[in-house]
Amino acid sequence: MASWHSDFLVNDWHVSPKLNRVSHNGESVTIKHKSMAVFVFLADANGELVTRDEIMDAVWPGMEVTDDVLTQSIVELRKVFDDDAKHPKFIETIPRVGFRLVGNLAAIESPVAASIEGPPPVGISRWYLFATFAVLIAGAITWTLIDMRDGGPGPVIVLPVPPIIAVLPFVNMTGNPDNDYFSDGLTEEIIFLVGRVPRMDVIGRTSSFAFKTKDEDLRVIGQTLGASHIVEGTVRMSGDQLRISAQLIDVVNGQKIWGDIYSRTMTEVFAVQNDVAVAVVNDLLRGAGWNPIRGSLTENSEAYALYLRARILLDAQQGYEAIPLLIQATEMDSKFAEGFELLAYSYWQQAGTSIPNAQAQRLCNDTAARALALEADLTFARALYELTNSERDSDAKAIELLGQARREQPSNSAPLRLLIYELTLKGYLGEAHQLAVEFVAHDPLSPIAHFSLGESFVALGQYSDAYPSLQLSLKMDNEFAKWFVAAFDLFEGRDGKAIARYEADLEIAGLSDTGWVRELITRGRDPVSGQAYLDRRIPEVIASLPEEYRYYWQFILVEWSLYFGFLDHYYETIFADGPNDKIWSRANILIWEGTVFRQAGFTAHPKYLEAAEKIGLIDVWEQRGPPDFCSKETGNWVCT
Numbered sequence: 001m002a003s004w005h006s007d008f009l010v011n012d013w014h015v016s017p018k019l020n021r022v023s024h025n026g027e028s029v030t031i032k033h034k035s036m037a038v039f040v041f042l043a044d045a046n047g048e049l050v051t052r053d054e055i056m057d058a059v060w061p062g063m064e065v066t067d068d069v070l071t072q073s074i075v076e077l078r079k080v081f082d083d084d085a086k087h088p089k090f091i092e093t094i095p096r097v098g099f100r101l102v103g104n105l106a107a108i109e110s111p112v113a114a115s116i117e118g119p120p121p122v123g124i125s126r127w128y129l130f131a132t133f134a135v136l137i138a139g140a141i142t143w144t145l146i147d148m149r150d151g152g153p154g155p156v157i158v159l160p161v162p163p164i165i166a167v168l169p170f171v172n173m174t175g176n177p178d179n180d181y182f183s184d185g186l187t188e189e190i191i192f193l194v195g196r197v198p199r200m201d202v203i204g205r206t207s208s209f210a211f212k213t214k215d216e217d218l219r220v221i222g223q224t225l226g227a228s229h230i231v232e233g234t235v236r237m238s239g240d241q242l243r244i245s246a247q248l249i250d251v252v253n254g255q256k257i258w259g260d261i262y263s264r265t266m267t268e269v270f271a272v273q274n275d276v277a278v279a280v281v282n283d284l285l286r287g288a289g290w291n292p293i294r295g296s297l298t299e300n301s302e303a304y305a306l307y308l309r310a311r312i313l314l315d316a317q318q319g320y321e322a323i324p325l326l327i328q329a330t331e332m333d334s335k336f337a338e339g340f341e342l343l344a345y346s347y348w349q350q351a352g353t354s355i356p357n358a359q360a361q362r363l364c365n366d367t368a369a370r371a372l373a374l375e376a377d378l379t380f381a382r383a384l385y386e387l388t389n390s391e392r393d394s395d396a397k398a399i400e401l402l403g404q405a406r407r408e409q410p411s412n413s414a415p416l417r418l419l420i421y422e423l424t425l426k427g428y429l430g431e432a433h434q435l436a437v438e439f440v441a442h443d444p445l446s447p448i449a450h451f452s453l454g455e456s457f458v459a460l461g462q463y464s465d466a467y468p469s470l471q472l473s474l475k476m477d478n479e480f481a482k483w484f485v486a487a488f489d490l491f492e493g494r495d496g497k498a499i500a501r502y503e504a505d506l507e508i509a510g511l512s513d514t515g516w517v518r519e520l521i522t523r524g525r526d527p528v529s530g531q532a533y534l535d536r537r538i539p540e541v542i543a544s545l546p547e548e549y550r551y552y553w554q555f556i557l558v559e560w561s562l563y564f565g566f567l568d569h570y571y572e573t574i575f576a577d578g579p580n581d582k583i584w585s586r587a588n589i590l591i592w593e594g595t596v597f598r599q600a601g602f603t604a605h606p607k608y609l610e611a612a613e614k615i616g617l618i619d620v621w622e623q624r625g626p627p628d629f630c631s632k633e634t635g636n637w638v639c640t
Contacts, residue, residue, distance in 0.1 A: 010103040035073040042101040051098035068468035166203040166227035169212040181305035189277035195411035204443025222251025303332040317480035319349035340371035357584040380405035394619035427627025447476030490563040581616030
């Protein structure tokens with residue numbers, strides 16, 4: 001096979017593997033390193049079929065990942081090349097086997113200077129390396145670097161690929177796990193600050209914290225996360241003395257680029273934490289002209305430890321466990337604005353599951369208002385407040401604020417998850433899917449990221465792509481995924497798997513009577529008598545359950561009408577719940593669920609537009625533009 005590791009052409013596109021970039025008609029797009037590796041591997045085959053296993057072995061050798069990562073790379077490549085899976089001009093899918101490159105290949109001379117490869121020349125100082133890192137941040141530009149120690153000019157160097165940084169949890173060397181709040185909080189601060197640097201990508205906190213207490217080779221961690229560089233460090237405490245070490249590692253060769261030690265006195269613990277985080281980031285970015293500033297979230301160490309634990313639970317969709325922790329944290333510190341902000345999000349996350357919708361809306365609104373009263377510029381709290389305000393005109397402003405919050409806090413997955421949900425509910429399925437793809441790329445070990453991607457594939461009708469993402473989210477113990485995958489199984493007719501999942505959920509909850517699950521699914525499938533049977537039996541089943549489980553299972557069983565194809569009855573349930581654009585109800589979530597599983601005919605149903613108007617979707621469409629499956633013809637909305 002020919003080698004395409006230097007620049008080459010495919011059709012009329014210029015591919016630069018060393019830059020992770022493709023260009024067409026004068027415009028360039030940077031793609032993920034692993035996606036480029038997949039494309040190069042396909043190009044090496046010169047039009048021959050390569051199996052999924054062959055690609056996995058070549059691009060992710062020896063790594064414990066599912067082939068979902070390959071699916072994501074193919075999705076990114078098709079988007080970049082504007083390729084159609086059904087009529088491919090670049091990548092052809094051979095069902096259940098693999099892929100082949102169908103474009104015309106031609107080798108060209110690479111314009112990238114050889115000077116970007118290899119170690120820096122002897123005598124280059126530590127300050128030179130700081131500046132080199134700054135060049136990485138700036139992106140595909142050429143800088144003249146200055147050796148700040150010797151005062152002499154350094155050589156011109158081209159480093160065109162922005163870095164992808166993973167900040168691993170700093171190791172608590174005190175021997176006391178109660179001090180984890182400091183080392184974990186320091187890590188959070190560095191992730192937050194690095195994430196705000198323009199044109200720099202930082203791996204999400206969920207993925208970084210997956211390696212806490214694990215003794216893995218840094219190069220393997222970098223490959224797993226898709227990171228080019230890793231920041232790691234240790235924290236030691238002795239009396240009131242604090243000693244923190246930090247270093248930057250190049251994942252490709254495992255070499256240390258930079259390292260430093262910070263000695264502080266533990267007078268004001270959070271001021272010290274913030275001081276060191278800013279110092280680390282400033283040292284990493286020396287020469288970039290960027291000064292990160294952030295105040296401490298709270299001065300109460302116990303409240304902060306609870307806040308950190310709650311964030312982990314929320315990332316796993318376990319808001320019902322996070323809520324009491326955040327309530328306790330905000331009681332310890334009544335001025336903990338970010339604590340109230342995260343508590344407000346927790347109420348949103350639990351709406352319609354452990355908390356009735358209308359109650360969750362009130363709690364979310366009141367708590368977001370408390371956060372804003374303490375700190376008026378919390379954009380995410382502002383978005384939550386707008387979304388739950390019963391006086392709002394529409395949700396269009398809230399969607400805009402969520403987008404702003406995501407840009408301001410790229411290391412915080414909460415605004416992104418809520419934005420994906422809102423875009424899906426409003427019908428912007430392609431936009432939601434693109435965000436989900438970016439979510440996984442940014443936080444590859446996050447269960448909620450993979451759930452979001454799987455959910456978005458379902459909404460687009462790409463079911464074979466959806467299942468791997470959802471299965472991966474399940475393996476990561478995402479509570480919400482357990483319910484959704486069972487629903488997806490029912491929708492796809494995998495009744496046996498759905499029954500097993502529902503029964504396992506009941507058994508975990510300590511409920512031994514599970515026989516009714518098989519009975520309801522088996523008899524509910526009958527297209528003639530199924531709905532009448534469900535109408536009679538569901539109230540009896542709900543009455544037999546312990547009170548704390550009734551709301552949850554009532555919600556699940558109502559949705560079975562959608563999966564079994566009883567759309568008229570499903571809409572009767574929606575309208576019986578009184579859909580309203582000001583007050584949340586179960587109808588909102590039923591409409592979201594119907595939109596995700598729209599291939600059942602939900603959005604094409606005559607009642608869809610009536611429901612959409614009642615919960616304010618049409619107002620959003622008028623402001624943001626039509627959703628993916630609707631258009632306005634002669635003044636009237638038409639949906640498919």
